[in-house]
Amino acid sequence: MILLDGKHTAETIRQEMKQQIDALLREGRRAPKLGIVLVGHNPASETYVNNKMRACEQVGIEAVKIAYEDSVSEQELIDKVQELNDDASVDGFIVQLPLPSHIDESRITSAIDWRKDVDGLTPQNIGRTALGMPSLVSATPRGIRELLSRYGITTAGKHVVVIGRSNIVGKPMAMLLMQRPYLSLPNMSASALGDATVTVCHSKTQDLKKICLTADIIIVAAGCPKLLTADMVREGTTVIDVGINRVDGKLVGDVDFAAVAPKAAYISPVPGGVGPMTIVSLLQNTLQAYNEHTR
Ligand code: NAD
Numbered sequence: 371m372i373l374l375d376g377k378h379t380a381e382t383i384r385q386e387m388k389q390q391i392d393a394l395l396r397e398g399r400r401a402p403k404l405g406i407v408l409v410g411h412n413p414a415s416e417t418y419v420n421n422k423m424r425a426c427e428q429v430g431i432e433a434v435k436i437a438y439e440d441s442v443s444e445q446e447l448i449d450k451v452q453e454l455n456d457d458a459s460v461d462g463f464i465v466q467l468p469l470p471s472h473i474d475e476s477r478i479t480s481a482i483d484w485r486k487d488v489d490g491l492t493p494q495n496i497g498r499t500a501l502g503m504p505s506l507v508s509a510t511p512r513g514i515r516e517l518l519s520r521y522g523i524t525t526a527g528k529h530v531v532v533i534g535r536s537n538i539v540g541k542p543m544a545m546l547l548m549q550r551p552y553l554s555l556p557n558m559s560a561s562a563l564g565d566a567t568v569t570v571c572h573s574k575t576q577d578l579k580k581i582c583l584t585a586d587i588i589i590v591a592a593g594c595p596k597l598l599t600a601d602m603v604r605e606g607t608t609v610i611d612v613g614i615n616r617v618d619g620k621l622v623g624d625v626d627f628a629a630v631a632p633k634a635a636y637i638s639p640v641p642g643g644v645g646p647m648t649i650v651s652l653l654q655n656t657l658q659a660y661n662e663h664t665r
Contacts (some may be wrong), residue, residue, distance in 0.1 A: 371631050372521070374610070374638040376513070379520050380646035384429050387653060391430035402660035403432040404488065404652075405454050405463030409447070409473070410440035415466045422464075425649050431656055434460075444473045448481050455483040461660040462488035462506075464652070485662060488655035491538065500545050506655045511543040513647030514589065514610055515563050516654075523587070523608055523636060526551070526565035531582055533598070533624070534591035535572040539612055543589060544568045578602070590624040600629035608636040612644045 395401060404426055408419050419435060426433035436450060447465070454463045463486055469475050479487075484494035490508035498505035507515075518525065530547050534540035551564030566587075571578055573592075582588055582602040590598050591612035603609065613624030623640030631637050638644055 372636045376647045377642040380650040383650045387429040401432045404656045405460050407436045407465040409438045451481045462486045462656045464489045508542040509651035510539045510648045513651040528586040530566040530587040531569045531585040532589045533571045539591040544570045596626040598625040606635045609634045610638050
């Protein structure tokens with residue numbers, strides 16, 4: 371079994387990015403700039419935002435936090451989104467989710483200019499990803515793709531089972547995997563990814579075990595601890611655990627790691643697997659948006 375070390379891989383990518391950004395600065399160009407809109411005081415959101423700000427700092431991306439109280443109105447947020455859309459000094463921005471219940475998240479994300487949508491959540495970016503056009507891809511699927519690529523794991527002709535159909539993970543993940551790889555993400559070997567046969571499973575899927583037993587690669591993004599157990603996995607399967615769950619104060623994924631790991635060819639741990647890759651993908655999307663803006 372080989373551990374897919376997202377923490378180490380993300381650190382390597384951050385070092386590469388720092389060199390790229392340092393080179394830009396030496397050429398007299400400005401640093402890339404990311405805006406982060408945070409509403410309220412959700413502790414998980416505050417932690418994520420702090421981690422993103424710190425990661426930006428490490429690579430030389432300027433990060434600006436714009437914080438609002440829970441009481442902010444939908445219109446105030448939309449006005450801020452418009453302002454960030456129009457601000458030429460901002461290359462990309464995110465609105466940290468979830469938002470308070472009086473705000474319609476889809477109205478906020480749909481208002482973001484897709485060229486600055488570094489979370490890859492706008493209908494334009496999701497549509498462009500589906501069509502195989504250049505796009506800003508949702509950070510978690512992008513990070514998983516990069517993790518597979520960095521470990522030399524190919525997907526062509528393989529059966530990949532994706533568990534979860536969310537707009538931020540399951541759906542875009544399936545689109546990337548099934549794609550013809552000629553329009554791969556920047557800095558990726560075109561031959562490595564895409565061309566998979568993809569099955570997307572969800573909470574209403576019948577006989578998940580039977581489907582998983584036919585998989586070469588299983589990507590679990592359901593938010594259910596120990597959803598994937600050893601009896602659901604063939605010897606030699608690659609397992610990617612996206613889940614983040616807190617059980618008895620401990621962070622765990624969706625995979626029964628101790629039982630599944632001995633059967634897996636490759637497996638990503640929680641923590642230290644997909645999570646760090648997601649953050650680094652946000653940085654890569656910001657650099658991608660910057661390169662587009664400043665060309
Ligand atoms: P979600 O929470 O919006 O939805 C869960 C999905 O799992 C749904 O599509 C549902 O149909 C499916 N599902 C639930 N129970 C199931 C079951 N028993 N069998 C099969 N399918 C089932 O999805 P999400 O936002 O993609 O989040 C999924 C998990 O991934 C959560 O734990 C979340 O915290 C985590 N996550 C992690 C990262 C990261 O960077 N590591 C990023 C995003 C999400």
